[in-house]
Structure formats: C-alpha cells, structure tokens
Amino acid sequence: MLVEIGKYGIFEDKVRCAPILQAIAGGQYDYFLIAGSSARVRDTKTGYFRFVINDDKDIKALTEDIRGLLHRFIVVDSSSEESWRALFPHAEYNYFRMSVVTNDLLPSLPASRWPRDVQIVPMDESWAELVIDSCACEEFPADSIRSQIKENLSLGLMWKGKQSGFYSKHLNGEMGPFWVAPELRLRGFGTLLKQEYLRKYLVDNAIGFGLITVENEAIIKTNESLGIRLLEKNILHLTVR
Secondary structure, three states: OOOOHHHOHHHHOOOOOHHHHHHHHHOOEEEEEEEOOEEEEEEOOOOOEEEEOOOHHHHHHHHOOOOOOOEEEEEEOHHHHHHHHHHOOOOEEEEEEEEEEEHHHHHHOOOOOOOOOEEEEEOOHHHHHHHHHHHOOOOOOHHHHHHHHHHOOOEEEEEOOEEEEEEEEOOOOEEEEEEEOHHHOOOOHHHHHHHHHHHHHHHHOOEEEEEEEOOOHHHHHHHHHOOOEEOOOOEEEEEEO
C-alpha cells in the first residue's frame, strides 16, 4: 500500500528526504515507520534501511525492531552520528555527500552535442564485466551489478567503437555507478554522459539520489555544473553486523 506522503510534514523538504521519497515513489519498499519527527523505510530489492533523522531521540524507536546478522543503513544526516554510535558502537561508519535530482531539473538540461566518435547506447549484459572490474565490492557484488544492468536504466559510452564509460542505478535505488575511462577524462565526456542519463531518467522518475565519496571533488563539481542539488551535511552509511 502506497504511503500518502501529504499526511506527513516531515516530507516537505524533498531534497533532504530524497532516499525515502525515491523508495516510496518506486513502490519497492516495506517497513515504513514514523517516530516523532523522523522516518525510515526499507527497500525490498536489497534490504537497505533509509532514515531521515530530525531528532536524535527518534533513533531508538526507528531501530528497535531491526534484527539479524547484517544490515546497511543510509542516514540523513551525519548530525546524528553520536547517537548512532551510542546504539551501534561496532558498526562500520562511512560518509558521503548526497546529490538529489528532481524532474524540475529536466527543462534546464541543455541539448547534448556529442563528438562524432562517441555514442551513448543502452547497456546490455556485454557491459557487465567492465562494470564489475571497475566497481564491484562487498556492498555491490558481481551478481548485483549484473541485475542492475538488466533491470535499471543503464547507459554506456562508446568511444571509437570501444566501451569507455557508463552510468547506471544500483539495486538499492542509489544512482550510480558512474565511470569514464581515464584517457577520456577532463574532456567533458563525463558531464555529457550524466546529462544524457538524467534526461532519460527524469522522464519517468520524479526524484532520485546519489551518494558521492566526500573526497570525489570531480563528481561533485560535475553535479554542481548541471544544477544538481547537493545536501550540505554529509550522509552516514552504516554497516551493522
């Protein structure tokens, strides 16, 4: 049953609540819970819990029913870190910048002008090994990457007939991975690829979010150049074992 967002004032800040709103809009979520002025959902594809915390006192109520051997939390935002560490002292903590796109960005995206030796194509299974070699990790293993290419909008960049870049969306709803071959960087190809991806993505999706490592200044600048919103405070990513 789809949550009626309008009932809850917490969701008025769409940018801050993007991880939850994206899950609800896609209809692939469960374990929706409101506690005080904070909220959480779990996406059904991967089991990730997504939290928006407006009062640290709400964290205990939002997590007391979570059991099991392994969970991953995306938490907006890092202001609540001390309270999370008190409850989950042995969790693994990582920090990200969060980018947010909404469909009101679509009209401002300029028309793409690609060089003659570049093509943007839908990705199929023939791209899997390149993405796996570039991006596979414990959090996003090979099987997950193969599934995301099959199920989600995924675009590849061909340069002189060679697979040279890609942009996709993870099964957990997070936009990415995004990669361009080293020899093509600083030539604007990454910006063009992301621009083309957003143009297609926002036709069918009202909101999306991505997590960027805090030190990845190149991607942050690319997002800023496209008018993509970046949350000022870092996002917490917890792995709870």
